[in-house]
Amino acid sequence: MSGLADRYAALVAAGELKPDPEQAAAAARLEALQHELERPAPKPGLVGRLLGSKPPASPRGLYMWGGVGRGKSMLMDLFHDTLEAGPKRRAHFHEFMLDVHARLRVERQKERGDPIPPVAAAIAAEAQVLAFDEMVVNNSADAMIMGRLFTALIADLGVTVVTTSNRAPQELYKDGLNREHFLPFIALIENRLDVVALNGPTDYRMVRMQGVNTWHVPNGPAATAAVREAFFRMTDYPPEDSVHVPTGSLDLGGGRTLHVPKSLKGVAVFSFKRLCGEARGAADYLAIARNYHTVILVGIPRLGPDQRNEAARFVTLIDALYEHKVNLIATADAEPADLYPAGDGRFEFERTVSRLIEMQSLDYLALGHGET
Numbered sequence: 627m628s629g630l631a632d633r634y635a636a637l638v639a640a641g642e643l644k645p646d647p648e649q650a651a652a653a654a655r656l657e658a659l660q661h662e663l664e665r666p667a668p669k670p671g672l673v674g675r676l677l678g679s680k681p682p683a684s685p686r687g688l689y690m691w692g693g694v695g696r697g698k699s700m701l702m703d704l705f706h707d708t709l710e711a712g713p714k715r716r717a718h719f720h721e722f723m724l725d726v727h728a729r730l731r732v733e734r735q736k737e738r739g740d741p742i743p744p745v746a747a748a749i750a751a752e753a754q755v756l757a758f759d760e761m762v763v764n765n766s767a768d769a770m771i772m773g774r775l776f777t778a779l780i781a782d783l784g785v786t787v788v789t790t791s792n793r794a795p796q797e798l799y800k801d802g803l804n805r806e807h808f809l810p811f812i813a814l815i816e817n818r819l820d821v822v823a824l825n826g827p828t829d830y831r832m833v834r835m836q837g838v839n840t841w842h843v844p845n846g847p848a849a850t851a852a853v854r855e856a857f858f859r860m861t862d863y864p865p866e867d868s869v870h871v872p873t874g875s876l877d878l879g880g881g882r883t884l885h886v887p888k889s890l891k892g893v894a895v896f897s898f899k900r901l902c903g904e905a906r907g908a909a910d911y912l913a914i915a916r917n918y919h920t921v922i923l924v925g926i927p928r929l930g931p932d933q934r935n936e937a938a939r940f941v942t943l944i945d946a947l948y949e950h951k952v953n954l955i956a957t958a959d960a961e962p963a964d965l966y967p968a969g970d971g972r973f974e975f976e977r978t979v980s981r982l983i984e985m986q987s988l989d990y991l992a993l994g995h996g997e998t
Contacts (some may be wrong), residue, residue, distance in 0.1 A: 692824035715753035746778035774809035911946035919995035926958035931969035
C-alpha cells in the first residue's frame with residue numbers, strides 16, 4: 627500500500643485535486659503522525675516495570691478545521707486507509723457520540739458509580755486511533771461529558787485523535803448552554819492536538835455540485851437515477867459498491883431515533899413519507915438540519931387539500947433546512963410552485979416555494995452548513 631503523501635501527490639498529479647499549500651502541509655503532518663503511530667513502542671526497562679510506570683504519551687493528534695469542501699474528509703480518508711497501525715476506528719462524530727450515550731446508559735444501569743471511566747476504557751480497548759469526521763457540538767448532553775471523556779481517552783489511555791470540523795476549536799459550542807463546562811474540552815484540543823486550518827481556494831463540494839440539478843421532476847426511475855448519481859458524487863462512494871452504502875440512525879432526543887436509509891459523510895437520504903407523512907415536529911427537523919450538510923429527499927408528491935398536515939410538516943422541514951443552509955436534492959411530482967396549489971396554509975406555503983427556489987441557486991449552495 628502506498629503512503630498517504632504518495633496517494634495525495636497522485637491525486638494532484640491526476641488533476642483530481644488542485645495544488646493547495648494548506649492541504650499539502652496537512653497531508654505531510656498526517657503522514658508524520660502515521661510514522662509515529664507505526665513505530666514500535668519502546669519496551670519499559672526493569673525499573674519501569676517494577677514501578678508500574680505509565681505507558682509513554684500517545685502521539686499528538688490533529689484537529690483539521692476549515693470551510694466547506696476544502697478536502698478535510700478526503701485527507702481523513704487517506705489517513706485512515708493508509709495507516710498500518712491499529713486498532714483504529716473512523717466514524718462520523720455524531721454517530722460516535724450516539725454510541726457513547728448508549729454505552730453510558732448501560733453503565734448507569736449497573737449503578738457502579740461514574741460511568742465515564744469504563745466507557746472510555748472500552749472505547750480505548752477497541753481503538754487506539756480515533757478518526758472523526760465533522761466534529762460539532764449542538765447539545766448540552768454532549769458538551770457536559772466531552773471534556774472528561776476525551777481527557778480519559780487521550781491523557782489517561784493513550785488514544786490518538788484525528789478530527790475534522792468546520793469550526794475552529796474556540797468556536798465549538800459557541801453561546802451554548804452551560805458552555806463553561808465545555809471549556810476544558812477546548813483546552814484539551816489546544817494542548818494535545820495540533821490545530822491545522824484548511825481554507826484553500828477550491829471548494830470541492832461546489833465542484834461536485836456543478837452540473838447537478840437539485841430538483842428532479844417527476845418522480846420515477848429517471849429522477850431516482852439522478853439523485854443516486856448525486857449521492858455517489860457527493861460522498862465519493864463507488865456506485866458499484868452501492869449495496870454496501872451505510873445506513874444510520876439519528877438521535878431525535880427523548881430516547882427517539884430516526885432511521886436513515888443512507889448516511890455518509892454528512893449526506894443523508896430520506897423519503898417524504900418518512901419525514902412528512904408521519905407525526906413529526908420542528909425538533910425532529912432541527913436534528914436533521916444540524917447533523918447533515920446535504921439532504922436527499924425522494925418521493926415528494928403533489929399535495930392536495932386533504933394533505934394539509936403533510937404540507938405543514940414540509941413547510942417546517944424546509945424552514946429548518948434553509949435556516950441551517952442544508953443543501954437539498956429532491957425528486958418530486960411537481961415544481962415548487964405547483965406542489966401545494968390549494969388547501970389550508972397555502973398562503974404560508976408561498977414562503978416555502980420561495981425558499982425552495984433559492985435553495986437551488988449557486989449562491990445558496992456555496993454557503994457553509996450552519997451559516998446564517
